[in-house]
Amino acid sequence: MNSHYDDPTFFNAYAEMNRSKYGLKAAGEWQDLKTVLPDFTNKTVLDLGCGYGWHCRYAAEHEAKQVIGIDDSQKMIQQAQSMTENNNIQYKTMDMFDLDLLGQTFDVIISSLAIHYVKNYAELVQKIYKQLNTGGSFIMSVEHPVFTAQGSEQWVENSQGENSYWPVDHYFDEKVRTTAFLGFSISKYHRTLTTYVQTLLQEGFILDHLIEPQPPQEMLQENQEMQEELRRPMMLILAAHKLNKKS
Amino acid sequence: MNSHYDDPTFFNAYAEMNRSKYGLKAAGEWQDLKTVLPDFTNKTVLDLGCGYGWHCRYAAEHEAKQVIGIDDSQKMIQQAQSMTENNNIQYKTMDMFDLDLLGQTFDVIISSLAIHYVKNYAELVQKIYKQLNTGGSFIMSVEHPVFTAQGSEQWVENSQGENSYWPVDHYFDEKVRTTAFLGFSISKYHRTLTTYVQTLLQEGFILDHLIEPQPPQEMLQENQEMQEELRRPMMLILAAHKLNKKS
Numbered sequence: 001m002n003s004h005y006d007d008p009t010f011f012n013a014y015a016e017m018n019r020s021k022y023g024l025k026a027a028g029e030w031q032d033l034k035t036v037l038p039d040f041t042n043k044t045v046l047d048l049g050c051g052y053g054w055h056c057r058y059a060a061e062h063e064a065k066q067v068i069g070i071d072d073s074q075k076m077i078q079q080a081q082s083m084t085e086n087n088n089i090q091y092k093t094m095d096m097f098d099l100d101l102l103g104q105t106f107d108v109i110i111s112s113l114a115i116h117y118v119k120n121y122a123e124l125v126q127k128i129y130k131q132l133n134t135g136g137s138f139i140m141s142v143e144h145p146v147f148t149a150q151g152s153e154q155w156v157e158n159s160q161g162e163n164s165y166w167p168v169d170h171y172f173d174e175k176v177r178t179t180a181f182l183g184f185s186i187s188k189y190h191r192t193l194t195t196y197v198q199t200l201l202q203e204g205f206i207l208d209h210l211i212e213p214q215p216p217q218e219m220l221q222e223n224q225e226m227q228e229e230l231r232r233p234m235m236l237i238l239a240a241h242k243l244n245k246k247s
Numbered sequence: 248m249n250s251h252y253d254d255p256t257f258f259n260a261y262a263e264m265n266r267s268k269y270g271l272k273a274a275g276e277w278q279d280l281k282t283v284l285p286d287f288t289n290k291t292v293l294d295l296g297c298g299y300g301w302h303c304r305y306a307a308e309h310e311a312k313q314v315i316g317i318d319d320s321q322k323m324i325q326q327a328q329s330m331t332e333n334n335n336i337q338y339k340t341m342d343m344f345d346l347d348l349l350g351q352t353f354d355v356i357i358s359s360l361a362i363h364y365v366k367n368y369a370e371l372v373q374k375i376y377k378q379l380n381t382g383g384s385f386i387m388s389v390e391h392p393v394f395t396a397q398g399s400e401q402w403v404e405n406s407q408g409e410n411s412y413w414p415v416d417h418y419f420d421e422k423v424r425t426t427a428f429l430g431f432s433i434s435k436y437h438r439t440l441t442t443y444v445q446t447l448l449q450e451g452f453i454l455d456h457l458i459e460p461q462p463p464q465e466m467l468q469e470n471q472e473m474q475e476e477l478r479r480p481m482m483l484i485l486a487a488h489k490l491n492k493k494s
Contacts, residue, residue: 146393146415149479156403156412165403167412168393172461172477192480193440197457207454210444214419230419232396233439 004184005051005073013182023054028226029141029235032213033112036239038137040064043107046131048096049114053080053089059108060086068102070094100127107136113235116142116188119176122199129203132242138205139240144212144233148190151177155228166232196238205240212236251431252298252320260429270301275473276388276482279460280359283486285384287311290354293378295343296361300327300336306355307333315349317341347374354383360482363389363435366423369446376450379489385452386487391459391480392418395437400426402475413479443485452487459483 004010018026024034040062047056050069059067067089071077077093084091094101096114109128118124128138147153149171155163170190177190200207212233215226251257265273271281287309294303297316306314314336318324324340331338341348343361356375365371375385394400396418402410417437424437447454459480462473 146418150412156414165397165412165414165416167403168415168479169412170477171393171413171479172459192459194457194459197454201454201456207444207448209448210441210457212419212439212441230417232415232418 006075010184011075028215029213031216032211033237036209045108046106048111051076053084055110055112056089060088099131105131105133107133109138111140113141115140125199125203137241141235141237144236145193147234148177153179200240206243207240209239253322257431258322275462276460278463279458280484283456292355293353295358298323300331302357302359303336307335346378352378352380354380356385358387360388362387372446372450384488388482388484391483392440394481395424398424447487453490454487456486
């Protein structure tokens with residue numbers, strides 16, 4: 001799915017990102033994501049596309065009873081294991097579409113910046129709904145449709161090389177987009193907001209939050225470039241829960 | 248609020264728009280809006296910013312028991328009255344923030360392309376929630392945040408005068424925007440998707456639908472310019488309901 005994470009060159013470049021070196025606090029969306037996470041106490045938690053395992057460790061540190069992090073990159077899972085001492089966390093190299101093969105259901109399923117790599121979102125949402133316990137929570141973040149629509153993921157610049165505006169195009173054309181990330185050509189899937197939200201609602205989820213995160217004040221003050229993040233939404237956080245068993 | 252509708256020149260220009268001359272069928276968003284409207288049978292219905300009254304008449308024709316359409320433009324209300332024979336519909340010239348002065352609650356509250364003219368959205372949502380009966384529905388359409396963010400509401404063109412991109416800028420800056428519409432300078436309020444949705448959820452609404460409408464196939468085939476509407480979202484439809492009385 002996103003096997004570039006197993007390429008040593010890509011993996012090393014990813015390791016140099018602030019969010020890899022410094023974890024959740026260095027992720028611009030974390031302040032907002034944190035506010036929509038449920039109480040983890042005594043919960044079973046699954047993280048789809050867990051990467052370095054930051055969210056798994058956060059859940060375990062907040063009294064989750066059992067945490068499973070899955071990622072299809074073997075190198076990511078090795079990295080997560082090397083950073084984790086907590087015995088309540090298990091990491092597995094597997095495709096997130098195999099979550100129904102884990103042989104259990106969960107109280108909380110989270111997925112941070114991984115689902116835009118997934119082609120069949122509706123099928124994944126169905127599986128997530130099925131593997132959630134009644135009353136369980138699903139929290140996801142993805143790149144925002146405004147960010148992914150046009151395809152270049154680049155500002156349009158003026159003749160002085162300043163950012164003029166963020167270009168939006170092909171918004172309703174829900175296909176793969178190929179963009180440059182850390183020097184690699186990466187495929188991801190653009191979907192409309194309509195698709196992201198309606199698919200959850202049609203499956204039976206109750207929407208609790210829709211948040212377009214903004215960088216926290218201290219990041220905005222420390223880093224002038226972060227001001228650009230206020231000019232267009234880059235990420236989308238959705239939090240929902242499963243109210244009743246479907247008939 | 249949007250008193251330009253009472254200016255005779257603006258009013259006459261508005262009268263020449265397809266949606267004014269031909270009604271709901273000429274409105275690109277109607278096919279999508281129609282799918283999220285509730286069953287009107289025996290319902291009490293309020294339309295905030297009713298304009299010509301198309302949605303009021305649709306509700307009455309679909310067996311609504313009582314329909315009230317309000318608009319702060321006297322000329323719009325006169326126009327609506329002149330087009331309506333059904334005694335179940337009343338039109339009133341009043342500000343939509345006075346909906347709590349109508350002395351009754353409603354089963355359905357709708358608002359089509361009017362709430363982007365409103366400065367205090369949170370206060371309006373509070374009032375709407377309060378005037379809705381338990382189980383009642385609220386359905387609104389507004390100009391999409393992607394459409395309003397940058398402020399010009401114009402495509403960026405290339406040197407051949409073709410549309411290159413839709414520009415997004417100042418997305419998180421929720422202030423008034425002044426744009427040209429039918430030769431007039433019109434003020435409207437840009438809000439993020441986060442604000443549109445979270446305000447409903449925080450008030451207690453259950454979200455039923457979030458839809459970015461696309462023009463129907465026959466409009467796309469008849470009118471080549473309509474293809475441009477697939478390049479960026481122009482409108483946003485939200486449908487929600489009031490589950491329980493708030494404590």
